[in-house]
Amino acid sequence: MLAEAPAQDKPRPDGGWAQALETLRDAVIVPPVESAFQQPAGILRADGSYCDTGAFWRNHRPLTTAPSAPGQVDETLEGRWLWAGVLWVHFGHFLVESTGRLWGLDAIRDRFDGILYMPKRPARGDEIAGWQRAFWQMCGIDLPVRVLTEPARVETLVVPGQGFGLGEIISGTPAFRDYMASRFAKDIAPDGPERLYLSRSKLGLSKGGLIGETRLEEQLAQHGYEIFHPQDHDLPTQIARYKAARQVVAAEGSALHLFGFVGRPDQQVATVLRRQSGATDQIAEHLRSFCGIEMLQIERLQRIFRKTGGHKKRHDLGVIHMDGVREELAAQGFIAEGGAPWDKIRWNEVRRVIGNRYEPRKRED
Incomplete structure (x- = not known):
């Protein structure tokens, strides 16, 4: 059965769901199965309803939409995990569209067991590039990062709003801007010409x-x-x-x-x-x-x-x-x-x- 359609408007930098946090118990993450511009994929709550605040938006529409409930879920991830959204392999899209939920790491003071993504291109599987790991390290992140290619149940899933991306949200929410300003590349000294x-x-x-x-x-x-x-x-x-x-x-x-x-x-x-x-x-x-x-x-x-x-x-x-x-x-x-x-x-x-x-x-x- 297809879960309900998204109810919220696009993410905005000045308020609304982009600045909200939702904590889910026993949520199911459903990765995309085909490569497409818009893909059925995302988070289903324990009752089967669609978590629309976990959707990936660009400009005026979501590029991930409510998926059908999977017939079988073989993996359960214990502990507390952060939902980070869609992982792009492309450098620019990664910077703008795969980072906007990391602010949740500072918003929740309890320890996380890891960070969860799903791939934008299913054919890339759970591939993570070295430069992506370097980026997370420069954010001060020392947690495991998983890219889910099959449906998985998560004991506790924290879903931050999309605080950055393409469209009006390119301005970034205050929480996301503060996170990057306080965390990113703080230990790297200037080196080079003027x-x-x-x-x-x-x-x-x-x-x-x-x-x-x-x-x-x-x-x-x-x-x-x-x-x-x-x-x-x-x-x-x-x-x-x-x-x-x-x-x-x-x-x-x-x-x-x-x-x-x-x-x-x-x-x-x-x-x-x-x-x-x-x-x-x-x-x-x-x-x-x-x-x-x-x-x-x-x-x-x-x-x-x-x-x-x-x-x-x-x-x-x-x-x-x-x-x-x-x-x-x-x-x-x-x-x-x-x-x-x-x-x-x-x-x-x-x-x-x-x-x-x-x-x-x-x-x-």
Whole structure:
């Protein structure tokens, strides 16, 4: 029998269920069985009703919905466990969508026996990446973490509200912001230059990027910026760099969400947009709410190309308007004013990249 539908509205940073805690006895966690955008999966109370405060929301709708009761539950977890939600393998989605319930560890003073997730992609099983374990360690978490791939009953399950995520909740609830400010990466000292460029150029362009980014790196290096490729470094090194920098320029991407957990109001941040997307506004709100930073968004692109026949904006390629970027960075003090214009990226360079696999995207697309 299908459990009842969710009753609550989206999680909000200023009140409601996102800031609430529910403690359940003998709850059953039902992981997803198929990979899909929206999945029947989540928590059933002992009486079979659906615990809708345990659902995973993005923007205006839940991406996990009430599952059917499993025919058999073979495992029972004794003790007190924290419900942490859906575990993403993708770096950016993990940071934003797999961390928002950890604040419950501070809200309940009694000892927990562990933390429970279910996988977003069932094919990944109970896989946990080393960098994810490093992230939890930097939160001061020394508990076992389980990723459930089969239904399991839990003696005592604490369900914190979703205190962070994509949508209005990107601002974070006060409890989640306080948890990250007091816990995350407190023992990592600043280490690095005052000027830092967060690059995507080594990631390739198959999943979106900036055409001409290496040219931009050459120019920024002349202005004293270290060209930093986050994926080449462990999380402590990344955070040490982010703490040390006074000025950060970044190709728009997930690295800024990690920065958002350790940034300070005295730092300047600018991002060079690679697409037209509301995702950039979410990054900006993350930095505004958590760090007190007003991020400069530089949307200076000659053209935007999409994969032929494709509609996913995250795969778009933006052609940098080099001198437009220079003008905006200079106007906001990220580089010195004056100097020669930055050379334009020519069509023959663009054509070598896009071939016949991309087509221009209209601004209204």
